[in-house]
Amino acid sequence: MTKTVLDLVVNGESRSFAVEGHRSLLDALREEAGLTGTKKGCDVGDCGACTVILDGKPINACMILAVEAQGAQITTIEGLQASPDDLHPLQQAFMEHGASQCGFCTPGILIMAKHLLESNPLPTDEEIRFGLSGNICRCTGYTKIFDAIRTAGKRMAETGMALPATKVEA
């Protein structure tokens, strides 16, 4: 099988690696880029654990071939915080509310919540539900997840992290 050299910008950093045509972006991120924060749950687009932002839009990394992402800008869970000691308001709020049980769904939910809050920092419960409808938590921690997202949204609105300048289309 021939390999294609893939050039990506992952979390603001240019990355380059060779991938076979049948490999998913998820496998490339985890195994070639070493970014194992993005989880492989179902591998068929149902669970949302592998959610990443590709060119401004949240997608399931298992549902795209790595070669299709040639030249793309990707944000994974590793890119959520500005620096190792500087937690994103979502991470802080998830810790405070105990919104993570086994933690497997958490990276995907954080990415999806970031996408939601950046354009809508004060969402209604229905908007959170709609925004997270492609992310499954099997520890049934949704109540705490919702609490954490509301808290993070308020802080993001106060600190200007959810300005129209950062608004992204659904």
Added chain:
Amino acid sequence: MRRFEYHAPNSLEEVSGLLTSLGDGAFILAGGTDLLVEIRERLRTVKHLVDIKKVPGLSGITCSAAQGLRFGAMTTAGELAAHPGLAQLYPNLYDALCALASIQVRNRATVIGNICRASPSADTIPPLVADGASIETWHPDGARIIPLAEFFTGPGRSVLRAGEIATAITVPPPQPGSYRAYIKHGRRKAMELATVGVAVSLDTKDGICTAARIALGAVGPVVLRAPQAEALLVGTRLDPKTVTSAAQQAMLECTPISNVRSSADYRREMVGVLTRRAVQQVLEVAA
């Protein structure tokens, strides 16, 4: 994932040539949200994927009251749902798009992929059939424009020939006094295939129904029209008694099967319920 060769041609001629020369194991890759699942779950034997994303002219949306709607093969469900004017002009298609899978999937899945997959439960097909949409195709022997209602020949099958590529969908502009709705019924709201989907598009003049188109999803081998139920509505003021009898007629015109998602009897019952509700929804908007 099972291994396959990936091809990314730059023109429709090359896509068609590859599909023809590579034979039965070659498939078009657009969004991939259905195809990649089928490959992983070994439902489809794929030796070659022909990605059409580098082919120019397959993206773009035009949507206006005067021109109607046109979108290309690379238009994703998320992109179309977010397009200005779509929710106002085609609320039936908008509701179908928002009910399709999840935000993440909609950002990859193409509408024409959903159509060409030719699943009887595909959400986008009933509203487009009810609105008289056409599908444009390209083949070295010539381009075609096919009414969407005549496109499907069975579950997973269409009139597309080997090497023929669906390039765009067009929908006529909504006429003044016309109203449309699509209702999806499933066990849950997201990440769900329709148990039954009903689209109703009605034209009215001075409170009288002048034309009716009912399209029923997931209750037959293809998305079905219900011509006798439609005929019952035409010429009436859409009073509750007429609507109920048309809904009962639609139940007689569908041909559901039992499967993992529902029994045939339940599907038939829901065709009645949803047809009535869809007409009611249309009347509420019209009022």
